[in-house]
Amino acid sequence: MSERFRRGLVVGKFAPLHRGHELVIRRALEASDEVVVISYSKPEFPGCGPEQRERWLEALFPRARRLVLSDERLGPLLPPNPEFTEVPANDADATTHRRFVGFLCASILRLDVDAVFTGEDYGRAFAHALTEYLRRHATPDAGVRHVLVDRTLGEAPVSGTAIRRDVHAHRRWLSPEVYGWFVRRVCLLGGESSGKSTLAQALARSYETEHVPEYGRELWVRRCGALAFDDLRRIAERQVALEEVAARRANRLLFCDTSPLTTLCYSHCMFRGADPVVERLAIREYDLCVLCADDFDFVQDGTRRDGAFRTWQQAWYLEQLAQRRDPWMLATGSPADRVAQVREWLDGT
DSSP states (O other): OOOOEEEEEEEEOOTTOOHHHHHHHHHHHHHEEEEEEEEEOSSOOTTOOHHHHHHHHHHHOTTSEEEEEOHHHHGGGOOSSOSOSSOOOTTSOHHHHHHHHHHIIIIIIOOOOSEEEESSTTHHHHHHHHHHHHHHHTOTTOOOEEEEOOOOTTSOOOOHHHHHHOTTTTGGGSOHHHHGGGSEEEEEEOOTTSSHHHHHHHHHHHHTOEEEOOHHHHHHHHTTTOOOHHHHHHHHHHHHHHHHHHHHHOBSEEEEEOOHHHHHHHHHHHHSSOOHHHHHHTTOOOSEEEEEOOOSOOOOOSSOOOHHHHHHHHHHHHHHHHHSSSOEEEEOSSHHHHHHHHHHHHHTO
16 A cells, blocks of 8 residues: 555646646645645746636645745735745755745645655655754654656656647647636627627637637527626626636637627616626636627617617727727628638737
């Protein structure tokens, strides 16, 4: 029977969290009653900030105790007269990093560990240094073992550097929950009968990827337009949830047939106000927003309002987009023309 530990420790940048890291954490969970995962990086790497790392770890390892740090996050946790006041730089010497982890265990988390799990041989010296630190600052009889985990998955181990260089080429090394954060998201906006849904589907076919249908529209049709105020919050939340699921299946790009900004529009129009959740979700950022022009005749399908409302919507979207940080463009002409215009923008950035 393999050795059992009271509390295991895994430390890493996780920039990004890949399947090799997951194997190490999973092995720690299998062999330990409790697992602590510590992550920090200075500087941070694009797309791998502390918020993202926290979400990845929470989604994949909810049982683990997680401490994801930056200088800003560390500050409020510091005790009086701390040994460290900021996160060490990535290129700091090994002794500094080992002492920092010991400091985090003893002074921030206020616990000791009896095993450190790594995928590389440096873990032996790490465990020895951690033992010495914890004996001096936490538990006199502390003893930390090193557990070396084979994280090759039957292949040559991949590095975070290689994955960051081309996330999509190394997609097999990333869980869907992680890969979805690197998918570029394109939001399509437009008034009723402006070709938005048609364009979303056409773009998804063109790029061989996913599109997210408009949940609010489906519910509107199902309810024959009879929506309550609280329905708008559920629509916004559901739209975001559908987007997150689709991003995990997408191929480089995800086309979103609307966003909570549309929900905000209808909420103000129907109820002269909006739930704070809708207001918050409406500022969700996208890699590109595409406003579909109202440059063809309004088509009434029995569930829409009228051309005048479409004109008002278009003006409202233009006003909102002018206030946002998201890049945006106007798509005009035929469906084929619009696909070409969006492709020109995306392929050139």
